[in-house]
Amino acid sequence: MVRMPTHVITGAGSGIGAAVAGRLSARGDDLVLLARDAARAAELAGRFPGARTLVGDLADPDRLSWAFSHQSQPERVDTLVHSAGVVDLAPVGDLTPRAWHHQLNVNLVAPAELTRLLLPQLRAARGQIVFVNSGSGLNTAPEWSAYGASKAGLKALADALRGEERPAGVRVTSVYPGRTRSPMQARVHQQEGAPYDPGRWIDPESVATTVVAALDLPRDAEIHDVTVRPGQ
Template identity: 35%
Template structure:
């Protein structure tokens, strides 16, 4: 009997990362799950219902922790899923340096650095790098400016590293879910209705992500209007400027921003 394929999943203590783990076990993978809180990771492992789930508490924004992750992975890795992320919303003028730095470190720097650390093991397995981005990495939304910037960066990194690794057998999949019902929803809940946002469950996002991984696809976008809007954004960005700009100026959106400021 062959050993199950290995997958490293960051940010696995809740939300999309938890459901990515559950789906990985269902597909026969042996996950190593990473997060900052042992109890949350343990709960994920229990929900996945497999003794093949290994747990490692680590903060992917810390170089020493990334080295510990590399040591735990060892010499071979079939799939790396850079899922850990964070979000702060609001007008750019309201965001302090800590919020900006936290998003850049977690959403962009950490995936790039961890990918670098995992490359030797991925090359051995001819494995796959999976970066969990966002539709906001294509359609830059007002009041999500800093978050959008990090996801634009992650999409650019995904394209560049895919081309850099061409011919090595290592593939790259960029997954761009729309807004998802996770704990982070509390950060932007007041904007859901004014910005006409559609939210998916973390389970649906994880299932679609694994479909893309298993098929070896270069990118995955949600089924629905967002996929069409991404195409419009790439071809006719001025149309999106007008539409989304009007949403940003609408009275109910401005009232939602005031609600967020008071929270």
């Protein structure tokens, strides 16, 4: 009997994370979806039949270890896809510590902690970690400082982790999408005071294609960094 790979995915409720989960579920892979609370877990389980869920609030990374200790964790993890994220636009002069902490916790500290907690399984499987980063992690525009800082930190995390885990056979990939149509993008446009035209931006399925291609790459190679931008 062929064993299907197990993927742990954050942010599977919408946007890129949902597109990746849908692709992997459709081909029969096993999914473990992170949810911030029990209600969200039930919603994800209903949306992706057969998927398992883990409850843990990325906004409170200090409690992820405690939360996981009270749940059944997957014995094997082939892939960890970090797709969850939050954004709160404001000039540096207007950003409060609370806004900074929220974005840094969800976008950077929680991925680091979740990775730490699942590294034993990933090492055993010679698995892969995918960080869905952002163009803001490479070049940050005005009013995007907190978000850009969290994503630049995420790049640093991925780069260091890649070197650390190479001897264990764990591959690490960073994907840097441009603006992608999603509920988050709609909120960004609202914060910018600009009309939102979903047709102008990348389809989440296009980014999911990139993520799945990185996962399916034969073991003789790995994708370190890939940038995805809206077409003309």
